[in-house]
Amino acid sequence: MFNDPHLSPLSVGEALAPAAIPRPLRVGMIGIGTVGAGTWRVLRRNQGLIAGRAGRGIEIVAVAARNLARAAAVLDGVEGVELTADPLRVATHPGVDVVVEAAGGTGPAREWVLAAIAHGKHVVTANKALLAVHGNEIFAAAQQRGVAVAYEGAVAVSIPIIKALREGLTANRIEWVAGIINGTTNFILTQMRDEGLDFDTALAQAQALGYAEADPSFDVDGVDAAHKATLLAANAFGMPVGFEQAHVEGIRSLQAIDVACAETLGFRIKLLGIARRGGAGAGGRERGAADGVELRVHPALVPARHLLAQVDGSMNAVLVKGDACGVTMYYGAGAGSEPTASAVVADLVDVARLAADSTAAHRVPPLAFHPHAQRDRAVLPMGDVRTRHYLRVPVAAGRADAKELVAGHLAAAGVPVQTLHVHAVPETDGAAAIDHVLVVTPAVADAQVQAALERLRDAPGLCVQAPVRLRVEMLE
Amino acid sequence: MFNDPHLSPLSVGEALAPAAIPRPLRVGMIGIGTVGAGTWRVLRRNQGLIAGRAGRGIEIVAVAARNLARAAAVLDGVEGVELTADPLRVATHPGVDVVVEAAGGTGPAREWVLAAIAHGKHVVTANKALLAVHGNEIFAAAQQRGVAVAYEGAVAVSIPIIKALREGLTANRIEWVAGIINGTTNFILTQMRDEGLDFDTALAQAQALGYAEADPSFDVDGVDAAHKATLLAANAFGMPVGFEQAHVEGIRSLQAIDVACAETLGFRIKLLGIARRGGAGAGGRERGAADGVELRVHPALVPARHLLAQVDGSMNAVLVKGDACGVTMYYGAGAGSEPTASAVVADLVDVARLAADSTAAHRVPPLAFHPHAQRDRAVLPMGDVRTRHYLRVPVAAGRADAKELVAGHLAAAGVPVQTLHVHAVPETDGAAAIDHVLVVTPAVADAQVQAALERLRDAPGLCVQAPVRLRVEMLE
Numbered sequence: 001m002f003n004d005p006h007l008s009p010l011s012v013g014e015a016l017a018p019a020a021i022p023r024p025l026r027v028g029m030i031g032i033g034t035v036g037a038g039t040w041r042v043l044r045r046n047q048g049l050i051a052g053r054a055g056r057g058i059e060i061v062a063v064a065a066r067n068l069a070r071a072a073a074v075l076d077g078v079e080g081v082e083l084t085a086d087p088l089r090v091a092t093h094p095g096v097d098v099v100v101e102a103a104g105g106t107g108p109a110r111e112w113v114l115a116a117i118a119h120g121k122h123v124v125t126a127n128k129a130l131l132a133v134h135g136n137e138i139f140a141a142a143q144q145r146g147v148a149v150a151y152e153g154a155v156a157v158s159i160p161i162i163k164a165l166r167e168g169l170t171a172n173r174i175e176w177v178a179g180i181i182n183g184t185t186n187f188i189l190t191q192m193r194d195e196g197l198d199f200d201t202a203l204a205q206a207q208a209l210g211y212a213e214a215d216p217s218f219d220v221d222g223v224d225a226a227h228k229a230t231l232l233a234a235n236a237f238g239m240p241v242g243f244e245q246a247h248v249e250g251i252r253s254l255q256a257i258d259v260a261c262a263e264t265l266g267f268r269i270k271l272l273g274i275a276r277r278g279g280a281g282a283g284g285r286e287r288g289a290a291d292g293v294e295l296r297v298h299p300a301l302v303p304a305r306h307l308l309a310q311v312d313g314s315m316n317a318v319l320v321k322g323d324a325c326g327v328t329m330y331y332g333a334g335a336g337s338e339p340t341a342s343a344v345v346a347d348l349v350d351v352a353r354l355a356a357d358s359t360a361a362h363r364v365p366p367l368a369f370h371p372h373a374q375r376d377r378a379v380l381p382m383g384d385v386r387t388r389h390y391l392r393v394p395v396a397a398g399r400a401d402a403k404e405l406v407a408g409h410l411a412a413a414g415v416p417v418q419t420l421h422v423h424a425v426p427e428t429d430g431a432a433a434i435d436h437v438l439v440v441t442p443a444v445a446d447a448q449v450q451a452a453l454e455r456l457r458d459a460p461g462l463c464v465q466a467p468v469r470l471r472v473e474m475l476e
Numbered sequence: 477m478f479n480d481p482h483l484s485p486l487s488v489g490e491a492l493a494p495a496a497i498p499r500p501l502r503v504g505m506i507g508i509g510t511v512g513a514g515t516w517r518v519l520r521r522n523q524g525l526i527a528g529r530a531g532r533g534i535e536i537v538a539v540a541a542r543n544l545a546r547a548a549a550v551l552d553g554v555e556g557v558e559l560t561a562d563p564l565r566v567a568t569h570p571g572v573d574v575v576v577e578a579a580g581g582t583g584p585a586r587e588w589v590l591a592a593i594a595h596g597k598h599v600v601t602a603n604k605a606l607l608a609v610h611g612n613e614i615f616a617a618a619q620q621r622g623v624a625v626a627y628e629g630a631v632a633v634s635i636p637i638i639k640a641l642r643e644g645l646t647a648n649r650i651e652w653v654a655g656i657i658n659g660t661t662n663f664i665l666t667q668m669r670d671e672g673l674d675f676d677t678a679l680a681q682a683q684a685l686g687y688a689e690a691d692p693s694f695d696v697d698g699v700d701a702a703h704k705a706t707l708l709a710a711n712a713f714g715m716p717v718g719f720e721q722a723h724v725e726g727i728r729s730l731q732a733i734d735v736a737c738a739e740t741l742g743f744r745i746k747l748l749g750i751a752r753r754g755g756a757g758a759g760g761r762e763r764g765a766a767d768g769v770e771l772r773v774h775p776a777l778v779p780a781r782h783l784l785a786q787v788d789g790s791m792n793a794v795l796v797k798g799d800a801c802g803v804t805m806y807y808g809a810g811a812g813s814e815p816t817a818s819a820v821v822a823d824l825v826d827v828a829r830l831a832a833d834s835t836a837a838h839r840v841p842p843l844a845f846h847p848h849a850q851r852d853r854a855v856l857p858m859g860d861v862r863t864r865h866y867l868r869v870p871v872a873a874g875r876a877d878a879k880e881l882v883a884g885h886l887a888a889a890g891v892p893v894q895t896l897h898v899h900a901v902p903e904t905d906g907a908a909a910i911d912h913v914l915v916v917t918p919a920v921a922d923a924q925v926q927a928a929l930e931r932l933r934d935a936p937g938l939c940v941q942a943p944v945r946l947r948v949e950m951l952e
């Protein structure tokens with residue numbers, strides 16, 4: 001049979017005596033919008049392939065939807081699927097082995113997921129907000145009930161980055177994880193750079209093209225990236241999820257002039273989600289970092305020649321540095337119906353592969369480490385985080401003492417200077433010419449740079465516009 | 477306990493009552509050279525972290541080595557490890573649960589691995605040659621005996637690409653896999669491009685720096701990449717491993733002029749391992765590909781702006797295109813002691829997580845698909861493979877009819893032309909000036925281009941040097 005050319009992979013169900021193949025995994029799905037419909041479509045289209053990999057079929061047997069007519073249109077007359085308007089009916093359905101939560105949001109979704117767990121169902125979700133906020137409660141409940149909670153689709157959907165962290169890189173002491181984990185902002189940043197647009201124009205373009213929502217704050221203010229960074233940190237360092245501890249800055253106040261100035265210095269600006277082991281890792285010690293974990297989302301200058309700087313448009317990429325593997329990178333679509341479905345279905349296959357009598361002791365733990373090996377690591381206050389910095393100090397054009405003055409103020413504030421450069425912008429449209437003094441620093445504590453920035457801003461007769469600081473990440 | 481800040485992850489063994497944690501996984505290792513010593517080091521250094529992830533300890537209890545004195549130096553006086561010169565002693569050791577084959581080679585390694593399987597041991601290996609040549613036999617034996625064979629370290633060591641294919645992307649019909657999967661050749665190609673070196677000089681540099689072996693043929697002739705491409709193809713398409721069916725070309729005959737000409741056309745040259753679904757996939761149909769799977773290793777021009785073109789030095793990267801996930805990429809070190817150990821230890825953690833009574837039905841199958849769903853897919857003869865091509869036709873400088881003549885011969889040979897360009901090289905060091913007519917074609921069958929090349933070569937009075945063809949991969 002191994003070499004039978006007549007055996008199509010679509011005929012897996014017929015290929016073995018019925019007794020030899022476990023019965024299909026029965027899936028209940030809550031929500032059949034973008035993620036749910038993609039999951040339905042992919043499971044139908046590739047059912048033979050998927051069963052050949054999973055060792056058994058995967059069948060959606062119940063669907064809860066707010067709009068039953070639209071849901072029925074997605075299901076397209078396929079029989080044997082129970083359609084209901086009641087999510088709890090699916091969450092507690094006696095004929096369901098695993099519940100896919102594809103509804104989104106945090107309040108009701110939390111209740112449905114907890115109900116499913118209480119009824120002994122495994123849970124698959126791509127809902128990063130839910131897990132970043134309620135993950136500890138949900139994982140503890142699942143652990144206690146002996147069911148799995150899988151969420152590959154919650155971070156950088158098309159890329160199996162949760163699997164890489166939880167299973168692929170288990171040999172390593174993870175030093176840091178850093179990534180472009182929000183497609184909307186990466187699209188906007190790419191447009192700002194490629195077309196020289198300001199933020200508002202690039203945002204409007206992204207909205208017109210469907211890359212940004214009408215209310216874009218969740219994306220552009222960094223909240224979505226922070227949800228994902230929280231999950232990455234928990235998996236990398238064996239700590240509970242703690243979204244409220246993350247430092248979150250978006251790209252709303254990013255100016256076109258800084259995109260251009262970064263370019264002249266050999267950098268590009270990306271919105272990064274970063275989780276870094278503090279004093280414990282070798283890298284941390286070298287940078288003089290305090291003990292604890294860094295968990296932060298903010299725009300950052302990255303070297304233009306770095307692979308991550310080449311990740312453009314709405315694509316995502318995550319870098320992971322481990323002490324054995326070195327720097328690795330994972331790249332792919334970060335959103336979309338089928339890319340998300342790719343992750344959801346992979347989670348379903350993982351669940352399908354669990355033996356009926358498998359226990360938590362023999363599973364991949366939800367947050368990479370078994371509960372007894374987790375630690376509630378302190379997240380460093382942002383003021384204590386040490387990174388390199390970019391500073392832009394706008395002064396009157398032609399001042400001969402500009403560099404000297406800026407350097408003097410920085411020295412007085414205890415901020416060392418690595419490079420100092422003047423970027424002259426000539427008079428345009430009636431706006432006065434400005435010399436932008438650009439500074440790149442070695443690693444300095446964040447609070448110290450903030451204090452220096454205020455000192456520069458308040459220095460009498462120095463700045464003609466507000467000075468700007470951005471962090472620099474070398475990602476080595 | 478969950479939030480106890482005093483509980484170090486190193487104390488996992490003490491954190492639970494002894495009965496609650498399964499006994500450690502006992503590892504026997506054959507060979508303690510680069511891979512084996514790295515595995516030993518990483519397991520020792522990160523033992524607490526690894527146990528916290530695996531849910532149990534992982535201990536090396538027996539080691540076979542040719543040079544016992546050197547092995548003892550690596551073990552560094554650690555007690556409780558049996559050291560022997562007899563690999564079969566380790567392969568059949570009653571106190572061993574899993575055997576790490578870290579010896580390399582194909583003949584004896586095959587025997588040791590089969591002996592371990594016959595004695596009910598799981599096997600972990602990073603030996604791509606062994607699996608590309610003897611994989612079918614080894615996997616069948618393991619299946620029959622109910623043990624696992626894991627080999628993450630066999631391809632692009634630091635990157636969990638086997639895991640991505642077998643578990644992360646299970647939802648997808650894989651359309652193609654393409655990668656830079658040999659670090660030595662990528663280092664040489666990077667030097668040729670960055671420094672303008674010819675192949676021999678770049679190879680000598682690579683040898684001096686330890687990136688290439690004294691006998692480099694295994695790497696530079698593409699054999700190593702073909703072993704890996706064979707494993708990727710098997711996992712992507714659910715077919716047995718079939719190294720002997722791969723088309724294998726290395727970079728030995730690559731000329732500096734082609735590296736330069738590729739650059740002027742907006743391409744870079746990389747040695748790629750490619751596995752592509754033929755007529756079955758949408759992409760295949762568009763390109764007019766015949767049915768069957770493409771399995772090939774050869775240098776190829778890739779767009780200079782493509783992320784893969786930025787992968788330089790000895791680094792590896794693998795692209796996977798699935799019908800749901802789209803194009804994804806995985807990047808990291810492709811060789812080295814600890815990057816390989818990262819993969820070997822991850823495999824050990826996977827084995828440690830298997831329940832004692834787990835059966836093959838509930839495991840990840842060795843080649844991604846359960847045996848009953850595998851198909852012995854035909855590998856397309858290279859002549860039938862359709863790709864875009866780059867042609868360089870060196871003619872006497874200043875010939876006004878050069879482009880016209882070349883286009884005419886190609887038309888007569890049925891090879892369409894997409895772009896036609898003349899790259900003039902002036903007289904240097906007594907060598908006559910040459911006009912290189914550069915052609916890029918749309919997708920054409922390989923055999924047809926070969927015939928056209930011979931026609932150009934044989935055209936009286938046309939070529940002043942042998943014309944050259946290289947394949948072009950857009951990787952979209």
